[in-house]
Amino acid sequence: MRKYETIFILHPSLDEEAVKANVEKFKGVIENGGGVIENVDFWGKRKLAYEINKVGEGYYTLVHFDANPELPKELDRVFRISDAVVRHIIVKNEK
Template identity: 80%
Template sequence: MRKYETIFILHPSLDEEAVKANIEKFKGVIENGGGTVDNVDEWGKRKLAYTIDKVNDGHYTLVDFTANTELPRELDRIFRITDGVMRHIIIKKEA
């Protein structure tokens, strides 16, 4: 088991319920894949560093989790096919 962190940005047009639903969805992917969610830090709506598809804001969320080496690949796939996810990154933490 390794420690990872992921940051994802959701489209600002999503309401609070949709944002919470997406966060729970991603937590479920981690937990159902045999991982554990260590921390969820919702940063809220913030200005993007650069414009993405004529959008200047996004809902930022940081999730720290522990998982096997296969789970980040599946989580990345889920991020890519989920509507509303503008950007995401998954990083392996140093031991």
């Protein structure tokens, strides 16, 4: 198991329930793929440094998790096909 962190930005037009549902969906992808979630930080609605597809703000969420090397590929695929995600990144923590 390796340590990873991901941060994703959800579209600002989503209501609070939809934001929570999307966060739970992504947590489920990690847990169902054999990963272990260490920490979830929901930062709330923040302004982006620059506009992405004419969107100037979004809901930020940071997740720290342990997983096998195949899980980030699946999580990346799920992020890419989700219309709610404005931007995401998955990083392997090296210590």
